[in-house]
Amino acid sequence: DIQMTQSPSSLSASVGDRVTITCQxxxxxRRYLNWYHQQPGKAPKFLIYxxxxxxxxxxxxxxxxxxxTNFTFTINSxxxxxxxxxxxxxxxxxxxxxxxxxxxxx
Amino acid sequence: QVxxxxxxxxxxxxxxxxxxxxxxxxxxxxxxGIHWVRQAPGQRLEWMGWINPATGDTKYPRKFQxxxxxxxxxxxxxxxxxxxxxxxxxxxxxxxxxxPGIAVAGTLDYWGQGTLLTVSS
Numbered sequence: 001d002i003q004m005t006q007s008p009s010s011l012s013a014s015v016g017d018r019v020t021i022t023c024q025x026x027x028x029x030r031r032y033l034n035w036y037h038q039q040p041g042k043a044p045k046f047l048i049y050x051x052x053x054x055x056x057x058x059x060x061x062x063x064x065x066x067x068x069t070n071f072t073f074t075i076n077s078x079x080x081x082x083x084x085x086x087x088x089x090x091x092x093x094x095x096x097x098x099x100x101x102x103x104x105x106x
Numbered sequence: 107q108v109x110x111x112x113x114x115x116x117x118x119x120x121x122x123x124x125x126x127x128x129x130x131x132x133x134x135x136x137x138x139g140i141h142w143v144r145q146a147p148g149q150r151l152e153w154m155g156w157i158n159p160a161t162g163d164t165k166y167p168r169k170f171q172x173x174x175x176x177x178x179x180x181x182x183x184x185x186x187x188x189x190x191x192x193x194x195x196x197x198x199x200x201x202x203x204x205x206p207g208i209a210v211a212g213t214l215d216y217w218g219q220g221t222l223l224t225v226s227s
Contacts, residue, residue, distance in 0.1 A: 001167075034213055036151075043201055043217035044151065055215065087151055091212025094167050095141070097151040 002026055002090050004098035014106045017078045021101045023071040023088035031067045032092040038100075039084040048073070080105055108132040110202050110218035117224045118192050125188045126221045128202030136160035139205035140185045141214055142176060144198040154200075156210045157185055165210045192225045199223075 003026040013019050023033065031051040036044040046055050048064040051071055061076045075082055083105055088098040113127040128140065142154040155166040157176045164176050175188040185202060200221045203214035 032212070036214075043220055044203075044214075045217070046213070046215045049213050089151070089212070089214075094165065094210075095153040095212035095214075097153070099150045 002029060002093050002096055004088055004090055004096055006086075006088060006098040006101050008101060009099065010102040010104070012104045012106050013078050015078055015080060019075040019078050019082075019103065021073045021086055021088075023066075023073065023098050025069045025071075025090055025092075028068050029090045029092035032090055033064075033066065033071050034089045034091065035062075035064055035073050036087045036089065037082070037084055038087065039081075042084075044087065078103075078105070108204065108216045110204060110216060112200075112202060112218040112221045115222040115224070117226065120193055120225060120227055122192050122225075123188060123190045124192060124223055125186055126200050126202075126223070128185045128187070128218050130183045130185070130204070133204075135180065135183045137208060139208055139210060140176075140178070141203045141205060141212075142174075142187045143201045143203060143214070145201070145220075146195070146198040149198075151201075152198075153212075154187070156205070156212075158208055158210075159185065160208065189223075192223075194225050197223060197225045 005024045033051045035048040038044040052064045063074045065072050085100040085102045087100050109131045111129045141156045155176045157164045159178045178185045202218040204216040
């Protein structure tokens with residue numbers, strides 16, 4: 001089974017800041033990596049597929065990069081509605097998720 | 107618009123079974139796979155399995171094989187998750203989610219609202 005890790009586990013940033021989250025896979029997953037955002041008490045929302053492609057309707061301040069085992073997710077100009085937890089998820093094999101990164105506003 | 111509407115919260119005793127439903131609307135039901143994912147309090151999302159609504163083919167991770175059954179009713183456009191031999195560690199929110207494609211690719215683009223299961227004696 002492919003194990004996913006994320007760092008940091010939590011972070012606090014100010015509105016307008018640039019935020020970066022990293023995700024690592026236990027083996028090569030090529031670019032089969034998605035990112036989701038979960039606001040407190042809600043279902044996850046799909047943001048990015050294939051490591052770097054923005055889902056339709058997702059604001060352009062979100063971006064992703066990487067391939068193989070190392071991936072990065074970035075929010076340019078953090079907004080108040082971006083609080084919550086961000087999960088990476090691989091689908092090179094049966095799906096598995098990272099532990100999440102909790103983001104709060106300073 | 108695409109919508110997945112799940113059944114309501116459940117309370118079950120250890121050893122019992124539970125069946126959760128997920129009704130789809132707003133797209134061609136047979137053209138998209140459905141996944142089930144659960145989330146225990148404060149924990150990561152955990153993938154539980156997938157069904158092809160057109161054929162009924164299913165796929166489960168090793169951890170849930172034999173304890174989880176995913177099925178569908180194509181007329182009702184509804185997918186079901188059944189979990190057997192419940193234990194307290196199964197207390198979680200259960201989500202259904204649609205795949206953009208029909209294969210068990212593993213992208214989850216639309217999600218249901220979640221169903222809370224509490225397992226307690």
